[in-house]
Amino acid sequence: MLTVPVSKSKEEKQMRGPTPARESKSFKPERMPITHFLATFEELEGNEYVLHPALFPTEQEKLASLQTRQGLKQSVEDGWFDTTVGDWDEGAVTEKAVEKGSMTAGRNIMAMDCEMCQTEGETFELTRISLVAWDGSVILDELVKPDKPITNYLTA
Structure with missing residues (x-):
C-alpha cells in the first residue's frame, strides 16, 4: 500500500510539460x-x-x-x-x-566588474574590482578602501 503511486486526476493527465524551443527559420549557426x-x-x-x-x-x-x-x-x-x-x-x-x-x-579576453559605494559628499567610489578570464578563472578580486567615509554601500 505504501509503495503504490498516487493516481493522477483528469486535469493532471491532460497537463503537458514545456515544449522544446523552436528554432527560427532565419537562424544561422x-x-x-x-x-x-x-x-x-x-x-x-x-x-x-x-x-x-x-x-x-x-x-x-x-x-x-x-x-x-x-x-x-x-x-x-x-x-x-x-x-x-x-x-x-x-x-x-x-x-x-x-x-x-x-x-x-x-x-586574452577578460571581463571586469566594479562595485561602487557612495561616500561623503554623495560621490561614488570604487570598493571592489574583479577580473575574470575567458575560461572563468579569477585573475583579480580585490576590495578597495575609499579615501572618504562610506555613507551607502548601494546594496539594495
Whole structure:
C-alpha cells in the first residue's frame, strides 16, 4: 500500500510539460568574432564611458579626448591606465581566424566588474574590482578602501 503511486486526476493527465524551443527559420549557426559583442563608439560615447585614444581616427580628436579626460580627472596622470593598442583596427579579428574556429583569435579576453559605494559628499567610489578570464578563472578580486567615509554601500 505504501509503495503504490498516487493516481493522477483528469486535469493532471491532460497537463503537458514545456515544449522544446523552436528554432527560427532565419537562424544561422555561424561563429561570431568576439569584437561583435563590443559596444559601438556611439554607444560608449552616449553612455559617457571613458574612451580609449585608439577609438579616435585623427590626432586632433585624440588630443581633444585627452583634454576632456584631464578635465574629468580620468587621465593617465590621475591613475587611469590605457592599453598599448595604438589603433582600433589592431584589435579587429580577421575572418580567417574566425573560420579556423577561434572565437578569441589568440587574444586574452577578460571581463571586469566594479562595485561602487557612495561616500561623503554623495560621490561614488570604487570598493571592489574583479577580473575574470575567458575560461572563468579569477585573475583579480580585490576590495578597495575609499579615501572618504562610506555613507551607502548601494546594496539594495
